Amino acid sequence: MSSDFGKKVRIQIFGQSHSEAIGIVIDGLPVGEAVDLEEVQKFMERRAPGRNAYSTSRKEGDVPRVVSGLFEGKTCGAPLCAVIENTNTRSQDYDKLKDMPRPGHADYTAWVKYDGCNDHRGGGHFSGRLTAPLCFAGAVCKQILERKGIHVGAHILSIKGIKDAPFDAVSVSAEELQAVAEKAFPVQTDVAGEAMQAAIAAAKAQGDSVGGIVECAVTGLPVGAGEPMFDGLESVLAQAIFAIPAVKGVEFGAGFAVAELFGSENNDDFIYEDGRVKTKTNHHGGALGGISSGMPLVFRAAFKPTPSISIEQDTISLSKGENDRLAVTGRHDPGIVPRAVPVVEAAAAVAILDLLCRM
Amino acid sequence: MSSDFGKKVRIQIFGQSHSEAIGIVIDGLPVGEAVDLEEVQKFMERRAPGRNAYSTSRKEGDVPRVVSGLFEGKTCGAPLCAVIENTNTRSQDYDKLKDMPRPGHADYTAWVKYDGCNDHRGGGHFSGRLTAPLCFAGAVCKQILERKGIHVGAHILSIKGIKDAPFDAVSVSAEELQAVAEKAFPVQTDVAGEAMQAAIAAAKAQGDSVGGIVECAVTGLPVGAGEPMFDGLESVLAQAIFAIPAVKGVEFGAGFAVAELFGSENNDDFIYEDGRVKTKTNHHGGALGGISSGMPLVFRAAFKPTPSISIEQDTISLSKGENDRLAVTGRHDPGIVPRAVPVVEAAAAVAILDLLCRM
Amino acid sequence: MSSDFGKKVRIQIFGQSHSEAIGIVIDGLPVGEAVDLEEVQKFMERRAPGRNAYSTSRKEGDVPRVVSGLFEGKTCGAPLCAVIENTNTRSQDYDKLKDMPRPGHADYTAWVKYDGCNDHRGGGHFSGRLTAPLCFAGAVCKQILERKGIHVGAHILSIKGIKDAPFDAVSVSAEELQAVAEKAFPVQTDVAGEAMQAAIAAAKAQGDSVGGIVECAVTGLPVGAGEPMFDGLESVLAQAIFAIPAVKGVEFGAGFAVAELFGSENNDDFIYEDGRVKTKTNHHGGALGGISSGMPLVFRAAFKPTPSISIEQDTISLSKGENDRLAVTGRHDPGIVPRAVPVVEAAAAVAILDLLCRM
C-alpha cells in the first residue's frame, strides 16, 4: 500500500538502494505510443550523479532495461516494466548507520515502522536512488505528452538565497522550457547559476550541504484536466511531488504570496485573445477548482539541504539506548537541487498524463 | 473518480451548493467507536458562516442527519452516511454567472470540463459549501483520534501580512491546540486577531477580500504513520489539504525556509529524553521519509483571497464570445480564512486516521 | 474498505436494514446523461417485495430521493446520491436473533468480525434490503447503456429443478430481454413459471424456502470492454454478482459444462457475417481473454434458498455459550429468486458501464 501512484496511468516503484535492482512498472499507458529509449536515457542522465564536481561520486550506470510492455518499439497495452541494476554499491559504508540513525533521514522512522526489519543500507527503499525509476517513467510520459503539444520543464529557482529569474507564468513557452533543460546547470540566468555552484562548493568544503527551490511549468495543457476535490490538479501533483525525498513545501501560482494580496489583486481576469479564453495574469498557476484553465501550470517545490553531512552531529545509538555522535561518511551530494530538477519534471509528467487519460 | 479520499478510512463527498442536500459517506472507520453528535455539531459550527460581522450572511442550518453507520451510538462496521439539507439557497443570484465566469473561480473550467452540463449555481460541486461534510468527517475522526491521545488543532497564522505567534514545533501541546480552537477568532495572540479582523472589515468596506495562512499541528502521533513515497504523510496530507478550495500552498516543518538553510542548521538531532527518542528541533515538521517521527506534525496552508468580490472585474460572456465586465453580487465572505481553520483540521484528521488505520 | 465498487464509474452503498435510511453515491458517471426517474422507479419496483403472494409482506416504499448529482434532469459531473428512507421496520422481530444467529445468515460472522458492535437488526448492512440502492444504480446505468445500444436483461432459469428456456447465446435480442423483463414473473416459458410459483408456494406452506438460477444476457456490447487479468469482464462481473446476498456460483457461456467438452467442441469459430466478425457458437459467453468479443455476454448466477425459514433449526446461544433451537419468525421470502432478477441486471449494468467508461 505504497510506492504506487495514479489511477489510469499507474506506476509501481520497487527496489532499495542496495538491493539487486530497482525499477518500475507502468500500467495503463496509452497504446501505440513509440518510446525512444535513447531520449529516455538522455533524460535520466540529467538526474544521474557524478555529472559535476559537486555531486556524489557514486557512479550509477543506470541503464534501464525494458523487459515488457513494448512491442516493435511501441506501447502495446501490457504493463511496461524497466529494471535498473544496482551496481557500485558499497554497503559497508552503512554498517554503523544501522545502529545510529542519521538526523534528517528516514533511518529512525523506518526502523520503528518495520520493527528493525527494514533494509537500512543506503536508506533502503527511502533512498533518493529510487527517483531513478521515477525519472524513467517521467521520460516515457513526457514523450507522450509532447506528442500532444504538452511540455513539462523545470529549473532551479533558488539555492541558499541566490535566485534565478522565474518563469513568466503567462507567457512561458515550450522553447524556454527546452532551453533550460538542456543546460548542464539548469538555470535561466547563468550568472546566478555560477553563484549557486559556488555556494554548493563552499558548503561542500565545510562538510555541509544546501537546499533550494525548483520551479516547474507545464505548457500546452488543455482546459479540463483534473477532477474535483481530492483528485484536483494541485492535490494530485502535490501528492506526487511530496513523494520526492527532501521536499518540504509545494505551492502553485502565486503560492504563499496569495496570503498578502487582496482579491482584486489576486484574481486573474478572463479575456478573449485570438478567439481563445485566457487570463490576463496567472496567479492561479493554471488550475481553478483543481481543473486546468489552459494557462501554463506553474508550481514550486522546496528541497531541504541533503541531510547527509560530514560535520559531526548528535544522534543516538539504538542498541545502547543512549545519546551518541555521528559524522556521516560515504558519498553524498552537498547540493541535491540540480539533480532534483528532472525528478520534479518526471513526477509532474506522470501525474499530468494520468489526469489527462482520465478525461 | 473524484471527491473520494483515503484507502482504509475512506470518505466520499456528494452534493452541490444548491442541490437538495450535500453529505458524506465514511467507510472503514474503526468499529465500536462512540460518536458524540453534539460535539460534532459544535465542531461544524466553527466552520459555519454567519458567526461574525465579516462572513457571508447566508445562514446554513447545517445540522447533519446521520442515516446509517451508527448503532446504539457507536460505529458498527457499516458505512456512516450523513446528509445535510441545502436550505436558504438563492439560486437566482447565480443566473448571470452561468454565462459570465467569475475570475478566480471554477466556473469556467467546470463549464469546459463538463460541456456546459455542470451545476453552476453557487459554484456547484466546487463550492466551499462542500467543506461542511468534510468537517463532519473531520469531527468524527477527531473524536476517535483523541481517544488515542492524538490532537489536531489549527489557528490563523497570518492575514494580509498580520501575523499570529506560530506554534512551537517542539513543545506544542494538546491543551494549546484546544485553547485556540475554542476562540471565536482562532489566533494565539488576540491583539493580532483584532488587527486581522480590522483588515477583513477594511477589505469588506471596499468590496474586496483577503487571504491568509492557516497553521495546523498534530500532537501525540506515534512513530510509524505514513507509507513510503506517494503515501507518505506529506503526500497524503497535501492531497487532502489542496482539496480545500482556495489553498495554493502547503508546507511542512520549516517549509520553504529550508531553501536558505545549511544542512547543519536544518537537520534535527536525535536525543533520548526521559527514555524516549526525540529531536532537539523540529524543522522536519514531524515526518521523516514520509513517516511520522513522534514529534508534533506541523504544517501550513496558504489560502488565496475569496475570489467573489463586488469590485467590478474583467471577464467574458461565454454565449456572446466576447469580453465583458462583472461585479459579483450575492453573499460572500470577504475573508474566508477564519472559517477555513476547522476545515484544515478536518482534512488533516481524516488523513491521519486513514494512515493510522493502515499501520 | 467495503461496499464500494468500480474504478471509473464508482458506487458506494450505505445503510442497514433498520437504519434511518439506505442509499448510494454514484461517482464518475458520464456527464450530460438524462436520468428518467420514473423509469428508475419502475425498475426498482421489479425488485420490491410484496408484489405477489409469495414474497415477504414487508412493504418498502422505496422511493429514492435524488439529493445531488443531477442538474436540470441530467448528470452534471458531481456525485449522484440517492437516499431511500427505511420505514415499516419492525426491529423487535430481531431481538432474539441478536443472541441466536440464524443458520445461513451473516449474523454470526458479522458478530465476530465487529466484536458484537454490528447492527444485527434485520441483518444490518448484510440485509438483502441493501440491494435496493444497487438497483437504483443499475437503473441509472441501464438508461445510459441503452442510449449506446447496450441492453441488459435477465430471467429465472430454474427454481428447484424446474427449468425455463435459456437465452439463445448467439441470437438473443434486446427485444427478448425487454419482453421477459416486463413480466410479473420473469420467465420465457410461462408454463414453467407457473410450476416454479407452485414450487415456491409449496415451500412456503411447509415454512421452507427454495433457491434457483438467474440467467443474464447483455447485447450490443462493442468489442474491447474489459481489461487484462483481474479486471477482465468475468472477474469484474463476478465480483459484482457475488456481492448479491445468496449467490453461491457464477458461470459464463458454457460455464461448468466446459469441463466435459473437447476443445474442438467448445471453441467458437470466427466468421465474417455481413462484414462483421462473429463467432458461430457462443460457448465463450461473450468474453475472450476477459475482453468482450462483440457476441452477447451470457452468464448465470446460482442463488441459495432464503436461509430464513420458520422450520425449527439447531443453532447456538451466544450469551449462554450453548446449543439451542430457533424458528425464524418475521416476514421473509420463501423464494427470493424472482426478486433477484433485476438485482442481477443492476449489478451487471453497473459493472459493464464501469468497464465501458474505462475504454
Add this chain to the structure above:
Amino acid sequence: MSSDFGKKVRIQIFGQSHSEAIGIVIDGLPVGEAVDLEEVQKFMERRAPGRNAYSTSRKEGDVPRVVSGLFEGKTCGAPLCAVIENTNTRSQDYDKLKDMPRPGHADYTAWVKYDGCNDHRGGGHFSGRLTAPLCFAGAVCKQILERKGIHVGAHILSIKGIKDAPFDAVSVSAEELQAVAEKAFPVQTDVAGEAMQAAIAAAKAQGDSVGGIVECAVTGLPVGAGEPMFDGLESVLAQAIFAIPAVKGVEFGAGFAVAELFGSENNDDFIYEDGRVKTKTNHHGGALGGISSGMPLVFRAAFKPTPSISIEQDTISLSKGENDRLAVTGRHDPGIVPRAVPVVEAAAAVAILDLLCRM
C-alpha cells in the same frame, strides 16, 4: 488499470509471453516474514510445463530472480519484485496468428482493443505463461499463511467427466491438502487420475484438448476475513480466480447445486463443539455474508479445454477481411488442468492474505 490485484497486499503482474521477461511486484506484505526461495521454486515447478508426457514441450526455466523487497531473507517493507526471464521462445510459431485469430483465444479481442498494437506472440500479456509470476506470489503468500496455521490446497475434481473424490467440506485437513499437492498428478483417487491421464492422451492423439474442474480448500481461516458486499470473500476470490485464463465458472460450497435444495436442506446449523462454534454441514463453503465462518473455505473453478488445437478450425483473416481455415501448430497443452491446480492455489492464497491483512 489492469493486471493488479489486492488492496492491502497488492500484486502487479508484468510481461508478455515473448517479451524479455515477465514478473511481479508484491507490495504491502507483512514485514519480517522469511521467504524460503527453494520452497517457492518447488511450488512453481508444480505449474511448470514439461513435467509429463501430456503437457506442452516448451521448457521454461522459470527461476524467479528476486531483485528487491527482501533483506537478510525476510520481507523488509519494500515492494518485493521477482523477474523471470523469457527464454526458449519461438516467436516465428506465431507469425501466422497475427493475421488469423485462434478460436477461443484473446487474439481477436486484444487486436481490436489495442488497435493492432498488442504483442500477439504467444498470446502476449494474455498468455497462460503469465500465471508463472502469479504462482510466485502465491508461493510467498502460502508460506506466510502457513505460519498462521492456514493451508491452501487444490486437486483435480474432474476431467472430461472422470471424477476424483471431492474434499470433505466439513473435515478436510491441512494434511490432506499437503498430501494431494505433493503428487505428480494431483488427485485424491489415483485410479481416477490414471483415467484422466488416459483421456488427456486420447485427446492429444486426436490433436484435441480437454478441460476440467479444480477444487480448492482453505483450512485454518479465522472467523471474520472478508468485507461486506463487493469485498466479500466470494467476490474477492472470484475476481482472482476468473483472472486465470480458461476459467468459465466459480462456485462456493454447494455451488450451483443450491438451486435444487430447500432452505431446510441447505442451511448449515450452528453447534458448539469442543467450545468452538462450527456448522454441522458446510454447504455455505466457509463464507456467510462474504465473511469467513471458521469452516473450511471450499470452492471450484471450471476450466475450458485449451483452445489451441491442431485440428483445423474456421477462422478469419484480418488482413483479407474474409473467412479462412487454421490449424494451430506450435507447442500446446492438450490438458491444462493439472498445471492449473497450483495456479488456483496461488490466486486463492494471494486473495486470502490480502483479506486477512485488511482485518
